[in-house]
Amino acid sequence: MSKSNPANLKYTKDHEWALVEGDIVTVGITDHAQELLTEVVFAELPAIGKKVEQGKQLAAVESVKSVSDVYSPVSGEVVEVNTELEANPGLINQDAFGAGWIAKVKMSNPAELEKLMDVAAYGKVMES
Amino acid sequence: MQKTPLHAKHVALGARMVDFGGWDMPVQYGIITEEHRNTREKAGLFDICHMGELKVEGPEALALLQKAISRELGGMENGQMRLGVLCNEAGGILDDLTVYKLADEKYMVVTNASTKDGDLAQILKVQRDFGFTDAKVVDSSAVLGKLDLQGPVSQAILQPLVADDLRKLKFYHFVETEILGGYAIVSRSGYTGEDGFEIYLARDKIGVLWDKLFEIGAPLGLKPIGLGARDTLRLECAMNLYGHEMDDKVTPLECRYGWVTNLDKDFVGVDALRELKARGLGKKLVGFELVDRGIARNGYDIVAGGQKVGVVTSGTISPTLGKAIGLGYVPPHLAVEGTEIGIQIRDNVVKAQVVKLPFYKRG
Structure with a gap:
């Protein structure tokens, strides 16, 4: 069963989560997303300094059978990536909301946060 | 379904x-x-x-299968099986299949799932076209x-x-x-x-x-x-999968099925294959390992010298070897062990190297 979605995060309809701390946004995929994906065997991380746009590709996570794009919840610049995932992509399965985080983006347009969902709205997306 | x-x-x-x-x-x-x-x-x-399983029986069962299938089937003993391919006139692969010799005039042909009906139609067509009336083909699937x-x-x-x-x-x-x-x-x-x-x-x-x-x-x-x-x-084990390494646009000579294709016997597609062999192949199936991080997937481009030169047919991270491996088609001059190629994975060209097949062999 999915772990419950933390209330302090923002969500996208594509099952990414965003932790907003000042202008730094930590991004990952939700526990529901990792369940759909099954065993993650590879994570393609963005380069530090890469400019990303809201809703555009940030990273990719791959299971044995499939590839899923991870879209950035906000526009900005990648300032840090979770290099632990290079050796241990399974962290995304084990702890999607924690140790399985993917990248940190320094956001350029905080107004974009309005477009993200809170935990209640995301809960409805999961059910649909 | x-x-x-x-x-x-x-x-x-x-x-x-x-x-x-x-x-x-x-x-x-x-x-x-x-x-x-x-x-x-x-x-x-x-x-x-x-x-699918097709049973082929009767005095002309062997002659029919010999005409339809690339592999030499004469000389098999009862209780022996062989791998072969079913080709169209152009030498393109309709399926790869195993042939079981049950008795002198009785064979079982085991087909892939999605190709079974087409295989049956092709064998019946060969039977009609070449008049092997003294054989019965039954779908036992x-x-x-x-x-x-x-x-x-x-x-x-x-x-x-x-x-x-x-x-x-x-x-x-x-x-x-x-x-x-x-x-x-x-x-x-x-x-x-x-x-x-x-x-x-x-x-x-x-x-x-x-x-x-x-x-x-x-x-x-x-x-x-x-x-x-x-x-x-x-x-x-570098075994081909129909729809990935093979389809009706690929010949057995290109996909490492030369060993199941006896060009010295007469079967449907042999003329085209002999001609292709004489002319020289345009592409060859190779195995590769990724040198840099990534996973090659079916349909990704293979690049060399900044140009697309081929396509990946299968790829994964090998659970046994812990490496990203794949199969794909490249021009013959690149189908040499040790050759460096690139795999276009999204925005990046990831370095890979042509390696010896199979990737894994039971010890």
Whole structure:
């Protein structure tokens, strides 16, 4: 069963989560997303300094059978990536909301946060 | 969507089901890499009831199959099987199949699932076109079921169910025997690179056999294995998969099936293949390992010198080797071990190297 979605995060309809701390946004995929994906065997991380746009590709996570794009919840610049995932992509399965985080983006347009969902709205997306 | 007799068992086991050539099949029961390792280290059981079985009988059975299939089938002994391909006139592959010689005038041809109807149509066409009237072709797929039991412990699991001494059964040979009171064919063969068996039994007995094999096998480590691990297992052994390495635009000479293609005999497509061989191949199937991080996938471009030179047909992270491996087509001058190629993965060209096949061989 999915772990419950933390209330302090923002969500996208594509099952990414965003932790907003000042202008730094930590991004990952939700526990529901990792369940759909099954065993993650590879994570393609963005380069530090890469400019990303809201809703555009940030990273990719791959299971044995499939590839899923991870879209950035906000526009900005990648300032840090979770290099632990290079050796241990399974962290995304084990702890999607924690140790399985993917990248940190320094956001350029905080107004974009309005477009993200809170935990209640995301809960409805999961059910649909 | 079509269902095998084991469909309800897969669902009850919690399998993730997918459409595979029109069949609702289990892709995984748990974690694919664990199913993969379980097959290599102990044993795995695969529902292969979706595949097709055609029986070809009569005085002209051999002549018909010789004309339809690339492989030399003369000189087989009863109880022997061979791999071959069915080609169209242009030498393109309609299917790869195994031919079982049951008796002098009796053969069984085992086909892939989605290609079975086309294979049957092609064999009947060859029969009509070349007048092999003294042969009967019967589709037994609806009455026969098939299980693959693969892995080092397979023999210990299967032996209690058959009277024949399985130790004496050689690779790519089979016995006609009795299992659970019914007629069965058991061959020492498979699609995983491990020791193991392909078991054919009446379709209505397959559920009982599945349960019986687990009753005996579960204490020895037998697990049900889905199509996900079936794919990674065959890929480590560089075995072709129809729809990936092969289709009707690919000839057996290009996809490393030269050894099952006897150009000195007469079969449908041989003229085109002889001509192609004389002219020289335009592309060749190779194996590669990724040097940099990434996973190559079916359909990705292979690049060299900044140009697209070919395409990836299969790719994965090998659970046994822990490396990203793949198969794909490149021009012949690049089909040399050690050659560096690039794989276009999204925005990046990831470095790869042509390597010797198979990637994995049982020790």
